[in-house]
Every structure is written in C-alpha cells, then in structure tokens.
Amino acid sequence: MIIETTAAGTLALIALITAVTLVTRFGGVFLMSFVTISPRIESFINAMASSVLIAIIAPMAFSGDVGSVAALIVTALIMLITRKPLPAIAAGMAAAGLVRYLGVTSL
Amino acid sequence: MKHASYRYQFSARKVRSEFFRLLPISLFVVAFGAAFGLAAVQKGLEPLQTLLMSTTVFAGASQFAAVDMWGSEVSLIPLMAVVFAINSRHLLMGASLYPMLREMPPGRRYSLLLLLTDANWAVSAQEYQGGKRNLEVILGGGLAIWLAWIFGTWLGVYFGGLLKDPQSLGLDMVLGCFLLAMALGGEKSPRILVAWAVAAASSLAAWKWLPPNIHVVVGALAGGAVGFFWLGKKSEDRQPPAGDKETSE
Numbered sequence: 001m002i003i004e005t006t007a008a009g010t011l012a013l014i015a016l017i018t019a020v021t022l023v024t025r026f027g028g029v030f031l032m033s034f035v036t037i038s039p040r041i042e043s044f045i046n047a048m049a050s051s052v053l054i055a056i057i058a059p060m061a062f063s064g065d066v067g068s069v070a071a072l073i074v075t076a077l078i079m080l081i082t083r084k085p086l087p088a089i090a091a092g093m094a095a096a097g098l099v100r101y102l103g104v105t106s107l
Numbered sequence: 108m109k110h111a112s113y114r115y116q117f118s119a120r121k122v123r124s125e126f127f128r129l130l131p132i133s134l135f136v137v138a139f140g141a142a143f144g145l146a147a148v149q150k151g152l153e154p155l156q157t158l159l160m161s162t163t164v165f166a167g168a169s170q171f172a173a174v175d176m177w178g179s180e181v182s183l184i185p186l187m188a189v190v191f192a193i194n195s196r197h198l199l200m201g202a203s204l205y206p207m208l209r210e211m212p213p214g215r216r217y218s219l220l221l222l223l224t225d226a227n228w229a230v231s232a233q234e235y236q237g238g239k240r241n242l243e244v245i246l247g248g249g250l251a252i253w254l255a256w257i258f259g260t261w262l263g264v265y266f267g268g269l270l271k272d273p274q275s276l277g278l279d280m281v282l283g284c285f286l287l288a289m290a291l292g293g294e295k296s297p298r299i300l301v302a303w304a305v306a307a308a309s310s311l312a313a314w315k316w317l318p319p320n321i322h323v324v325v326g327a328l329a330g331g332a333v334g335f336f337w338l339g340k341k342s343e344d345r346q347p348p349a350g351d352k353e354t355s356e
Contacts, residue, residue, distance in 0.1 A: 001183040010156050013181055017173050017190050018163040024194040025220045028201035029208055037206060044335040049203040049232040050299060051306035051330020052196055053290040055323045056225075058307040059314040060283045071280040075287050085288040086131060092284035096277030 066104050071096035115210035118243060125227075125247030132226055133255035135281040139167055140259020142278075143174070145267025147260075150177040154264040161260035165224065165253055169193040172320075192320035199327050200228045207231075207240050222249025225282065229289035236293045298337050306330030 003009045035041060061072050075092030079085065140161065147157040152174065164170055169190045176186055201208075201220055208216045219242060227248035234241045290303075310326025317325065 002180045003183060004180045005151070005177065007153075009180075010152065011159075013173075013186070014156065014160045014163065016183065016187065017160065017169070020187050020190045021164050021166050021169060021194050021197070022221075024191065024197035025201060025223050026217055028198035028203075029205055029216065029220060031198075032202045032205035033209065039338060040335055042206065043338045044331045045203045045206070046236060046294075046339070047299065047302040047334025047337075048199055048327050048331030049236070050290050050293050051302050051333075052199055052203075052323065052327040053229060053286045054303045054306040054330065055310035055326025056196070057283055057287050057290070058310045058326065059322060062311060063314075064280075067274075067277065068280050068283065071277060071284055072287055075284040076291060079288045079291045083292060085285070085292060088288045089132075089281065089284040092287075093277035093280055096280045097275060100275055100277070 065100070066106060067096040067100040070099045113210055113212050115207060115240070115242065117211070117215075117246075121241075121243040122247035125230075125241070125244040126251045127247075129227060129230070129244070129248035129251045132281070132285060133251045135278060136167075136226075136252050136255040137259035137262065138278045139281070140256045140261075141263035141267060143167060143170055144260040144263020144265075146171060146263075147174045147177075148264050148267065150174050152177065157264050158257065158260055161257050165222075165256060166194050166197075167256065189320060192318075192324075195321070196225075196323045196327065197223060199324065199331075200225075200232070203232055204228070204235075204242070204245070207235065207242055211242070219245050219249075222246060222253060224249060224252055226252055226285060229286055233289050233293045296339060298333065298339050301337070302330040302333035305333050 003013055005013070037045075057072065061069055064072075071092040074095040075088045078091045079088035082088065143161065144157055147160070147170075148154060152160070160170060160173075164173075172189050172193055173186060176182075176189065200223060204223075208219070211219075222245055227244050230244045230248060231241050234244075293299075306326040306329055309329035310322045313325035314322035
C-alpha cells in the first residue's frame with residue numbers, strides 16, 4: 001500500500017504515524033492490566049527498566065565516533081563520582097565537542 | 108478489577124517543580140527539534156505539516172526515520188513497521204510504570220502516557236527503583252519536553268539553516284549521556300549489574316545480526332529476564348510515597 005504525499009495524503013500519513021506511536025505508548029500499560037504483579041513480575045519490571053537504558057546506549061558506544069565514546073565515559077565517571085546528572089551530562093557533551101574539535105579519530 | 112482503589116495522589120505543586128526540573132534538558136530537546144524541523148522541510152514536508160507531526164507524534168527518533176522514508180509517495184507497511192519498531196520501547200517503558208499507573212483512574216493513566224518520552228520516563232523509573240513514586244515528572248517534565256520539541260521543530264523549519272553542525276557541540280550525545288546518567292544514578296546491586304551486562308550484550312548482538320531497530324526491545328527483555336529468574340530482595344521493603352522529597356539538582 002502506498003500513499004501519495006499530497007496535502008491530504010501527508011495528513012493521513014501523520015495520523016498513521018501518530019496512531020502507531022499511540023499503540024506503543026498505551027500498549028504496555030494496557031497489557032499489564034491483565035497481569036498480576038507478583039514479586040517475580042516486579043523483579044522482571046525493575047531489571048527491565050534500567051536495561052532499556054543500557055540497551056539504547058550500548059550500540060551508541062560501539063557505533064559512535066571517538067567523540068561519542070568520550071562523552072559516555074566522561075558522563076559515567078562524573079556521575080559515579082558526584083551522583084549529579086546535570087554536571088555529568090554537561091561534561092560528557094563538552095568531552096564530545098572537545099574530542100571532535102581536536103580532531104581525534106582513534107583512541 | 109482488583110485494584111479499584113486509585114490511591115495515587117497527584118500533587119500540582121510537584122508537577123510544576125518537575126516542569127522546571129526538566130527545563131535544562133528541554134533546551135537540548137529544542138536543538139534536536141530544530142534538527143528534525145530542518146530535515147523534514149528538506150524532505151519536502153510543509154512547515155505546518157512538520158509542526159503537526161511533532162505535536163501529535165512526539166517521538167523524535169521515529170519521526171526522523173519516518174521523514175527519512177519520505178518521497179513523492181510513501182509505502183505504508185514499511186513506514187508503520189519502522190515507526191513501531193523504534194517506538195516499541197514505549198511498550199516496556201509504560202509497563203515498567205504500571206505499578207504506579209494502576210493506582211490512578213484509567214482516563215488519567217492513559218492521558219499521562221501521551222507525554223511519555225525517554226527523559227521523563229528515565230527520571231520516574233529511576234526514582235521508583237529508589238522507592239519514590241513520581242508520576243508528576245511524566246506530566247510536568249513531559250510538558251516541558253513536548254513544548255520544547257514543538258518549539259525546536261518550529262525553529263528548525265524556519266531557521267534550520269543556522270544550525271550547521273550540531274555534532275561539533277556534542278548535541279547528538281545529549282540523550283545518550285542523559286540516559287546513561289539516569290541508569291548509573293539508580294540501583295547498582297550485583298543482580299542489576301548482571302542484568303545490564305546481559306542487556307548490553309543482547310542489544311549489541313541484535314543490533315549487529317537482527318533486523319534494524321529492534322535491539323532496544325531485545326536487550327531490555329533479556330535484562331528483564333535476569334530479574335525474572337533472579338529475585339532481588341523483597342520488593343515489599345519499598346516505602347509508599349508518604350512524605351516524598353525532591354532530589355532535584
């Protein structure tokens with residue numbers, strides 16, 4: 001199925017993307033309402049929650065340039081030392097900018 | 108329904124403070140939004156269409172991917188598949204908030220999910236690990252990010268040419284650094300660390316060998332499986348929200 005990107009077609013496409021995204025926003029909660037939350041399920045949820053973050057970040061670290069790797073390492077270090085997110089994030093971005101400015105391309 | 112008592116007390120004051128708490132990260136969302144607005148008009152979307160998409164979809168990565176598939180015509184199935192795959196992490200994110208969400212009426216519960224996005228979810232999920240219930244950040248923080256996303260898109264649509272090289276400022280790494288900081292700020296028991304190792308390995312393997320865009324879900328489910336088979340200390344230790352305190356910066 002193909003939609004032409006006329007004015008009406010584009011609106012239909014945007015509506016479609018919105019609908020698919022809404023399904024993902026609502027779906028997990030909707031399905032969970034049929035699940036009894038046992039300690040085991042709760043343990044699953046808790047481990048899964050932070051694993052989402054790790055699963056997003058891991059390929060970033062491996063696919064990115066030296067700048068992105070530097071950003072993640074510096075963020076991790078500052079976060080573990082200070083436990084304050086904002087300085088950690090700012091330092092991480094600064095590290096990426098600096099590494100790229102200096103033109104470092106391999107470790 | 109067993110959980111007919113909707114006990115979650117929403118604090119308007121806390122919603123406001125969470126709005127301001129996520130304003131700093133929203134500044135970066137503006138930059139992302141600008142990059143999206145620029146990409147969309149370059150692909151031939153009208154400014155108003157682009158703004159409409161940011162307003163109703165509000166999921167950056169999937170919007171970039173969708174716009175990337177734009178042309179004079181768009182095939183539906185691949186578009187839906189890609190958008191679903193990229194956004195499927197919302198399924199897990201929503202599920203992880205369910206223990207809190209079930210304590211509010213369904214209308215309010217699903218309305219909140221309209222504003223669910225990575226950053227406000229990460230804050231809420233992390234605080235839940237620490238025994239604090241914070242759905243206010245989904246609303247307040249979500250509003251801050253949503254408005255920033257729309258505003259950024261607007262900037263990009265009309266002034267996008269000014270944002271030449273966001274990478275040189277490290278802007279592409281904001282979300283990665285933010286999510287990493289959130290993860291490291293949470294619980295770090297041996298059980299969680301094993302879950303992370305499994306999640307990272309599975310995510311990388313899926314990213315390398317499976318079809319694109321499903322690595323997040325694969326990694327997250329693998330990490331969750333560790334939790335399923337390796338129970339942590341009793342979850343009843345967790346304190347209910349009485350006297351929740353802020354830990355904003």
